[in-house]
Amino acid sequence: MRIATFVIAVGALASGCKKKPADGVENATGSPASTADIDALWALAPDGATVAIVASPRAVAMAEHAWSDVRTLLATAPELLPINLMLGNQLQQMFGRPDLSLVDLGLTPTKGGGFFVTPGGGGIAIIPVGDLDKFLAAAHGTKGTDSDSVGKATCKTVSAMYICASTNDVFAKIGKGKLRPALDSVGARGDIEIVANVPLPGGAASAAGVVQLARGTVTGRIVINGVPAEIRTIFSSVTPRSDPDKTAGFAVINLAQSFGHMPPVPLVAGITLGDLGRSLVGPISLHILAGSPDLDLRVPVKDPAPATTMIEHCAEIPALGAAGAVFSDGSCHLAVPSFGYKFDEWIEGNEIRLGTKGSTATGVSVPMTALGLELAKQEALIAFWGRGTLFGQSIGTLPQVPAMPPEALMAIRAVSMINELGAGVRIDGDKVRATFVLRTVWSNPDDVVAKLTAITPEMFLAGKASEPAKAIAAAAPTSPFAADFRAGTTGLIAPMSVVGLLAGVAVPAFMDYMQKGKRSEASLYLLRIAKAAKVSFAETGAYPIGDAPLTPATSCCESKGRCPPAGAAWQQDLWTKLDFQIDEPTRFQYRVHSDGKTMEAEAIGDLDCDGVTISYKMHATSENGTPVVTFEEPAPNTD
Numbered sequence: 001m002r003i004a005t006f007v008i009a010v011g012a013l014a015s016g017c018k019k020k021p022a023d024g025v026e027n028a029t030g031s032p033a034s035t036a037d038i039d040a041l042w043a044l045a046p047d048g049a050t051v052a053i054v055a056s057p058r059a060v061a062m063a064e065h066a067w068s069d070v071r072t073l074l075a076t077a078p079e080l081l082p083i084n085l086m087l088g089n090q091l092q093q094m095f096g097r098p099d100l101s102l103v104d105l106g107l108t109p110t111k112g113g114g115f116f117v118t119p120g121g122g123g124i125a126i127i128p129v130g131d132l133d134k135f136l137a138a139a140h141g142t143k144g145t146d147s148d149s150v151g152k153a154t155c156k157t158v159s160a161m162y163i164c165a166s167t168n169d170v171f172a173k174i175g176k177g178k179l180r181p182a183l184d185s186v187g188a189r190g191d192i193e194i195v196a197n198v199p200l201p202g203g204a205a206s207a208a209g210v211v212q213l214a215r216g217t218v219t220g221r222i223v224i225n226g227v228p229a230e231i232r233t234i235f236s237s238v239t240p241r242s243d244p245d246k247t248a249g250f251a252v253i254n255l256a257q258s259f260g261h262m263p264p265v266p267l268v269a270g271i272t273l274g275d276l277g278r279s280l281v282g283p284i285s286l287h288i289l290a291g292s293p294d295l296d297l298r299v300p301v302k303d304p305a306p307a308t309t310m311i312e313h314c315a316e317i318p319a320l321g322a323a324g325a326v327f328s329d330g331s332c333h334l335a336v337p338s339f340g341y342k343f344d345e346w347i348e349g350n351e352i353r354l355g356t357k358g359s360t361a362t363g364v365s366v367p368m369t370a371l372g373l374e375l376a377k378q379e380a381l382i383a384f385w386g387r388g389t390l391f392g393q394s395i396g397t398l399p400q401v402p403a404m405p406p407e408a409l410m411a412i413r414a415v416s417m418i419n420e421l422g423a424g425v426r427i428d429g430d431k432v433r434a435t436f437v438l439r440t441v442w443s444n445p446d447d448v449v450a451k452l453t454a455i456t457p458e459m460f461l462a463g464k465a466s467e468p469a470k471a472i473a474a475a476a477p478t479s480p481f482a483a484d485f486r487a488g489t490t491g492l493i494a495p496m497s498v499v500g501l502l503a504g505v506a507v508p509a510f511m512d513y514m515q516k517g518k519r520s521e522a523s524l525y526l527l528r529i530a531k532a533a534k535v536s537f538a539e540t541g542a543y544p545i546g547d548a549p550l551t552p553a554t555s556c557c558e559s560k561g562r563c564p565p566a567g568a569a570w571q572q573d574l575w576t577k578l579d580f581q582i583d584e585p586t587r588f589q590y591r592v593h594s595d596g597k598t599m600e601a602e603a604i605g606d607l608d609c610d611g612v613t614i615s616y617k618m619h620a621t622s623e624n625g626t627p628v629v630t631f632e633e634p635a636p637n638t639d
Contacts, residue, residue, distance in 0.1 A: 035056075035189050037056050037057050037058075037112055038054055038055075038056040038112060038189070038193060039180070040112075040159075041054045041056075041112050041113075041114050041126060041161075042054060042179065042180040042193075043159075043175060043180075044116075044124070044126060044158070044159060044161060044163070044174055044175055045116050045174075045175070045176075045177025045178070045179045045180065046116055046118060046123065046124055046170055046173035046174050046175075046176065046177050047173040047177050048118045048119060048173065048177065049116040049117060049118050049123060049177040049179055050117060050118065050119060050179075050196070050197045050198045051116075051117040051195070051196045051197070051198060052114060052115065052116045052117065052179050052194065052195050053114055053115050053192065053193070053194045054112065054113075054114035054126075054192070054193050054194075055112050055113050055114060055191065055192045056112045056191045056192070057109065057110055057111055057112045057128070058191050058213070059112070059191040059192050059211075059213060060102075060107075060108075060109050060111065060112060060113060060128050061109035061110075062191070062213055063109075064101065064102050064109050067100075067101075068101075069442065071084070071087075071099060073453060074087065076453070077413060077453065077456075078456070079406060079409035079410055079413060079456075079457060080410065080413065082406065083410075095138065102128075102130070103130070103131070103134075104134070104138070105134065105135060105138045106129055106130060106131040106132065106133065106134030106135030106136070106137070106138055107128050107129060107130055107135065108128055108129070108130025108131075109128070110128075110130070111128035111129070111130070111161070112126070112128060113125075113126050113127055113128045114126045116177065116179070118166075118170065118173075121166070122165075122166035122167060122170060123165070123166055123170065124163050124164065124165045124166070124170055124174065125153070125163070125164045126161050126162070126163055127155075127162050127163070127164060128162075129162040132148075132162070135162075136148060136150070139151075141155070147168075150164055152166070153165060153166060154167070154168050154171075156171070158171065158174055159175075179195045180195075182195045182197060182206060182208045183195060183208050183210070185208055185223045185225060185431065186208050186209060186210055186222070186223050187221075187223075188210055188212070188221050189210055190209075190210025190211045190212045190213075190221070191210075191211060191212060191213045192210065192211040192213075193208075193209070193210050193211075194207075194208065194209045194210070194211075195207075195208045196208070205225050205226030206224075206225045206226065207222065207223065207224045207225065208222070208223055208225075209221060209222035209223070214443075215442065215443050216439055216440050216441065216442035216443025216444065216480075217420075217437065217438070217440075217443055218437070218438045218439075219371060219435070219436070219437045220434075220435065220436045220437075221433075221434075221435050222433070222434040222435075223428075223431050223432070223433050223434075224431065224432045224433075224434075225430065225431050226430055226431075227430055227431065227432045236254040236283070236381075237379045237380060237381055237426065237427060238252050238253075238254055238283040238285075238379065238380065238381075238383075239252070239378075239379045239380075240252045240285065240287075240375070240376050240380075240383050240385075241285050241287040241296075242368070242372075242376040243289075243363075244367065244368050244373055244376070245365055245367055245368075246289055246290050246362075246364065246365060246366065247287065247288070247289070247290065247368055247372070247376070247491075248288045248289060248290040248291070248292075248363075248366065248386065248387060248388055248487040248488060248491030248494075249287075249288035249384075249385060249386030249387065249388070249490065249491035249492065249493060249494030249495065250285070250286060250288065250376065250383070250384065250385055250386075250494055251284075251285070251286040251383070251384035251385075251386075251494040251495065252283050252284070252285045252286070252380075252382070252383055252384070253283060253284055253381075253382040253383075253384075254282065254283040254284070254381075262274045262276070262277035262278075267310055267317065268309070268310060268313040268314075268316050268317050269309050269310075269312075269313045269316070270309075271309045271310055275306040276306045276307060276310065279301045279302060279303045279304070279305070279306045279307060280299060280300070280301055280302075281300050281301060281302040282299070282300030283300070284297070284298075284299050285298050285299075286298075286493075286494050288386070288490050288491050288493065288494055289361055289362070289363030289364075290363050290364050290365070290366040290486060290487040290488060290491065291363055291364030291366065291486055291487065291488050292359075292361040292363050292364075292488065292490065293488070293489075293490050294355055294356045294359045294361050294490075295343070295354060295355045295356075295490065295493065296353075296354075296355045297353070297354040297355060298351045298352070298353055299351060299352040300350055300351055301350055301352060302350070304347045304350060304352075307347055307352045308347050311327065311331070311332045311345055311346060311347065312327055312332075313327070314327055314332035314334075314345065315327055315332075320332070320334065330346055330347075331344045331345060331346040331357050332344065332345040332346070342356065343355070343356070344356055344357040364486055366483050366486045366487045367483075368387075369387060369420060369437075369439075371385070371420070371422060371435075371437040372385045372387060372420070372422060374424075374435065375422050375423070375424040375435065375437075378424060378426055379426065380424045380425055380426040381425045381426060381427065381432075382423075382424070382425050383422075383423070383424035383425075384422060384423060384424075384494055384495045385420075385421070385422030385423075385424075385437075385494065385495060386420070386421060386422065386491040386492045386493065386494040386495040386496070387419060387420040387439075387483075387484055387487050387491050387492070388419065388484050388485075388487040388488050388489055388490065388491035388492050389416070389419055389469065389481065389484045389485055389487075389488075389489065389492075390412070390415055390416040390418075390460065390465075390489060390492070391416065391452075391455060391460065391465040391466055391468075391469035391485070391489075392466070392469070392484065392485050392486075392487065392488040392489040392490075408457075409457040409458075412457035412460055412461070413457050415492075416441075416452075416455070416457070416460065417440045417441050417442075417453075418438070418439075418440055418492065419439050419440060419441060419443065419480065419481065419484045420437060420438070420439035420484075421437070421438055421439075421492065421495040421496075422436065422437050422495055423435065423436040423437070423495070424436075439480070441453070441481065443480045444476070444479045444480055444481045445476065447476075448472060448476050448479050448481055451468070451472045452469070452472060452481065455468055455469065469485060470485065472485075473485035473486070521586060521587055521588060521603075522587075522588045522603035522605065522616040523616060523631070525582065525586075525588070525590060525603065526601055526603055526616055526617075526618040526631065527618075527631075528580060529578060529580055529590075529592065529601045529618060530601070530618050530620065530629045530631075532578040532579055532580060533578065533594075533599050533601075533620050533627070533629070534620070534627045534629065536577070536578070537620075537622065537627040538627070541625070542596040542597065543594045543596055543597070543598070543599040543620060543627075544574060544577035544578060544594055544596075544599075545574075545594055545595060545596045546574035546577065546592075546594060547574060547591075547592070547593050547594075548572050548573075548574040548575050548590075548591055548592040548593075549572070549591055550589045550590070550591045550604070551566050551569045551570060551572070551575065551589060551590055551591065552564070552566040552569060552586075552589055553566075553569065553589075555589070555606065556586065556587055556588070556589065556605060556606070557606050557609035559585075561607070561608075561609055562585040562586070562587060563585060563586045563587070563588075563589065564585055565582065565583050565584060565585065566582070570582070574592055574594065575592075578592070587605050587607060588603040588604060588605035588616075589603070589604050589605065590602070590603050590604075591604075594620075597621070597622070598619070598620060598621050599618075599619075599620040600617060600618065600619055600620070601617070601618040601620075602615055602616070602617050602618075603615065603616040603617075614634040615634060616631070616632070616633055616634065617632040618630075618631055618632075619631075619632065
């Protein structure tokens with residue numbers, strides 16, 4: 001049911017913003033014009049809170065609209081009926097009815113809510129309660145004289161807000177927290193705001209973000225503070241190719257460092273994947289003109305020979321040969337008749353080009369959206385953006401199959417609801433800033449939404465979706481969909497392709513870096529032990545004698561991969577002689593054995609908690625009265 005979950009998630013994000021905000025509620029940037037309501041929630045932060053998510057009353061109201069619109073879509077789209085039935089059955093079992101509103105749960109859209117987490121997993125929840133009796137009944141709580149009980153939480157009204165705390169003593173800390181200033185680094189406010197003042201993976205110190213809601217549109221702005229230079233330099237910053245009046249989509253990312261480490265897998269005519277990867281020197285950039293089916297993808301190369309050989313022999317590459325690839329006139333030609341698309345791949349100067357060779361397409365005039373322009377103007381580590389509609393251009397009749405899997409129909413429905421998708425990540429000093437946007441058909445007037453959702457996946461598969469879509473656009477020429485229809489279908493390829501590329505290349509590369517970062521902990525601490533051992537040998541002519549057992553005593557995987565500080569365990573005799581102690585969480589356990597003449601220290605860890613441990617060792621001996629230290633690392637990829 002992964003596709004089902006995706007459909008519901010897309011609908012919830014988008015349709016929840018369907019309610020048109022009141023005049024003056026939001027400004028041109030998408031930030032709320034007034035933050036009084038959400039600031040009142042931040043003022044309730046308890047002392048010591050490190051993580052928080054706060055939602056304004058407007059966000060809660062939009063969540064209710066999301067629920068209503070998603071259920072309407074699920075009930076009216078035939079391919080989504082199984083999800084609707086499953087959801088209804090679950091609600092019936094939990095609440096005794098197949099559908100719910102905020103009022104049914106005793107909640108109200110006129111109040112905001114949030115969560116504040118304190119060290120140890122405690123904290124408070126601010127709940128937008130409108131009818132306390134209904135809420136307690138739905139939550140299976142118990143009403144008391146001074147406070148109520150919901151599960152293990154104690155709940156009471158504080159500053160006109162209903163608050164549930166993990167322990168009663170947390171109430172005394174309410175209003176003494178200082179999380180709100182962390183949002184200043186974002187440079188914007190939102191309907192949903194998040195702060196995490198805790199160490200993050202990769203060594204970052206904290207993060208903050210806002211989610212801005214508008215009709216049919218979700219925009220997110222995130223800043224990660226204190227990011228180490230090693231992570232900030234994984235990719236090089238680049239600027240997208242774009243035309244503010246005619247661009248339907250773009251993408252740019254520099255993965256030359258990752259491609260340079262590709263394995264020597266044979267491709268064709270003696271060329272390997274490694275040969276091709278090492279020839280790449282610049283960013284992959286994709287540009288798509290509005291109203292044109294043509295793609296324009298470019299990859300700079302320092303040596304065009306490997307790519308030239310591959311293109312000349314493209315028909316010999318099994319996957320391309322099976323698809324009918326043909327080499328002629330210096331290009332590899334590939335046609336996709338079912339979609340009406342033709343692609344050429346060729347070398348032009350020092351660039352690999354993919355698109356339509358000799359194309360004279362000039363595009364149509366469709367001004368980019370505000371978020372598209374924002375992403376296009378910034379130099380970024382990675383940026384992609386696209387707008388359009390799945391129903392923007394006729395693709396002909398797709399090959400018929402005996403029965404289309406329900407998951408495929410659900411996926412078509414989900415993609416058809418998206419009209420704009422983009423994201424960008426950039427460096428700002430020791431900060432990494434990210435922006436993303438998702439806009440859907442719910443950004444249109446209600447009558448346009450109703451007509452668009454009436455177009456079925458079966459109509460798309462039969463090539464009968466573009467005509468009714470054209471009529472919808474013509475009948476509402478000033479609607480967002482009218483511009484999306486003029487932009488066409490191809491623009492959405494840009495963000496979709498980058499998401500796929502990231503999943504296949506960039507994310508594994510980043511994870512590999514993260515694993516290396518985890519492993520460096522062991523080397524660092526073993527080096528500290530080695531230095532202390534050498535100092536002792538220089539002073540006494542021998543290494544400290546003794547045995548220090550595994551410290552901490554239990555596997556770090558019993559604490560979600562991070563061992564808490566071992567505290568008094570470091571006071572064991574040999575650790576004290578080495579003046580060694582770690583006062584922060586670790587990913588490894590450490591032990592030492594020494595007979596005075598030789599010493600061995602070991603770091604043992606299971607970095608992904610799959611039951612396979614790795615070991616780093618330090619060996620100390622002596623030669624002619626001089627201490628000699630060597631290190632031993634585990635074999636590559638053994639973790």
